[in-house]
């Protein structure tokens with residue numbers, strides 16, 4: 001065990017994509033534990049679009065303060081413990097931060113860390129993706145808001161990403177016709193050839209809107225919206241009356257000053273039900289979602305994929321990959 005804890009500290013609030021130096025690598029001594037605390041070695045970091053929001057402004061959580069360790073979800077292993085619920089060797093998920101070591105604290109008011117059960121067919125990283133925030137977001141967004149019915153048309157944007165790929169597969173499991181929107185041929189092929197989407201539209205092609213219209217001949221009943229902006233506007237124009245919009249994310253606006261919310265006039269005209277949600281509201285139902293997702297995965301009904309970047313110091317570049325489309329499936333940094 002090293003006695004140095006490398007940490008990525010928020011130095012400047014980014015403008016657009018992260019610039020070199022917005023997050024700065026620093027070294028701190030390993031924290032010494034008091035009663036009610038455990039020390040865990042961070043193994044994997046979940047790279048999430050919301051991190052860009054946390055760097056910039058107060059939202060559903062306060063912005064990360066300048067000079068603080070950058071907030072991030074991660075997977076860690078307990079190496080020393082003075083906490084009655086955690087012992088050496090326990091694997092945990094929670095807000096580890098972008099650093100080598102994290103303190104698991106009994107007095108943590110945010111719900112703290114959850115212990116991860118050892119399940120033979122699941123990799124550690126699955127607890128950051130399909131059985132982590134992304135799986136839960138897709139699961140509750142689809143089942144609580146999308147409420148997919150057999151024969152309906154579901155459209156998912158950022159469909160080859162961590163959340164979208166699972167949302168689309170949940171739509172297939174419920175008998176929907178599922179159309180994904182994603183950037184590039186490789187992503188689109190993965191969606192149709194491996195995940196069973198009925199169609200995948202590459203929005204980087206100039207004729208994507210006509211292809212999208214052809215792929216949704218009966219209109220759209222559910223929009224699982226991850227992107228916002230022009231993509232969302234194009235989807236909303238094809239919504240059927242009383243369709244449901246699962247407003248999951250608006251990633252196209254996260255690196256801009258002007259958030260991508262321009263399309264909401266259509267919500268009124270088409271009497272759509274749009275419901276925003278934040279996954280932290282569903283955390284007490286973690287086991288329900290994880291059990292269902294785990295079963296689907298075990299029986300081959302749910303596939304997942306990961307893009308793994310090696311090295312804590314690469315985390316800033318990894319965050320930018322989310323906004324340039326550099327990931328397929330769940331984006332993870334191996335510390």
Ligand SMILES: NC(=O)c1ccc[n+]([C@@H]2O[C@H](COP(=O)([O-])OP(=O)(O)OC[C@H]3O[C@@H](n4cnc5c(N)ncnc54)[C@H](OP(=O)(O)O)[C@@H]3O)[C@@H](O)[C@H]2O)c1
Pocket residue numbers: 047048049050133134137158159160161162163164181182183184187226227231247248249250251252253277278279280321322323324325326327328329330331
């Ligand atoms: N509500 C919640 O609680 C909650 C929880 C988790 C995630 N989310 C939201 O879900 C969405 C997906 O998050 P994720 O973690 O699963 O990330 P992800 O989809 O794995 O990665 C982001 C993807 O978004 C696409 N993208 C980025 N900028 C774009 C743009 N300007 N136009 C079109 N596509 C763009 C890129 O794919 P392409 O190559 O296809 O462009 C990129 O790979 C985000 O909006 C996120 O904020 C919400």
